[in-house]
Amino acid sequence: MTVQLNHTIVAAHDSHVSADFLAGLLGLEVGADYGPFVPVGIPNGVTLDYKDTAGAITPQHYAFLVSEDDFDAIFARIGEAGLTYWADPFHSRAGEINTNDGGRGVYFDDPSGHRMEILTRPYGSGS
Template identity: 80%
Template sequence: MTVQLNHTIVAAHDKRASARFLADVLGLEVSPPYGPFIPVEVPNGVTLDFMETAGEITPQHYAFLVSEDDFDTIFHRIRAAGLTYWADPFHHHPGEINHNDGGRGAYFDDPNGHRLEILTRPYGSGDDNG
């Protein structure tokens, strides 16, 4: 059996601005609108389809596995944009990154409060130092 995540819908108050935020931070492109969605495709073929909502948004967590070099580039963009970042998903360690499983990771929020994460090693893949 082959199962792959194809897309997920991301609630946003301004779908265009939210898609642009994610694309800019990760160094990706915003795809043309598809129905009510503004998609951002990540290199493994999964799209995050931003959909506008006027209601309250329940924050979700989106984690992106990146190379060490990409981490440096993305983390530079996070700091250059003046975004607050944390070493943990609970926002207990501001201004820090983690070194879980021998890699590096950081959390930051998008304009709608979604918790975004970049990490260089999948959880459970190595030594846990953090």
């Protein structure tokens, strides 16, 4: 049996703002609204389907494995946007990039408080 993640629903205070935020930073496109969802397609075929949610949102974590060149481009856009970034998911190392497993990684928050991460090497892959 082949099992693949196809999509996940991401709660947002404003689904269009959040989808535009992620797509803009990652250099991706926002798809056409599909019912109550605003999809951002990831090149591996998975979509993050943003959905407006009233009230408090429990922050989730979304990690994106990117090439070294893509990391540079995304990190530049993070800087241009004036976003705070961290080397760790606990937000204790602000303004730093981690070098886990010989790669690079940073965390940043989206407009609804979700913790986004870009990394160039999968954790546990060694250096």
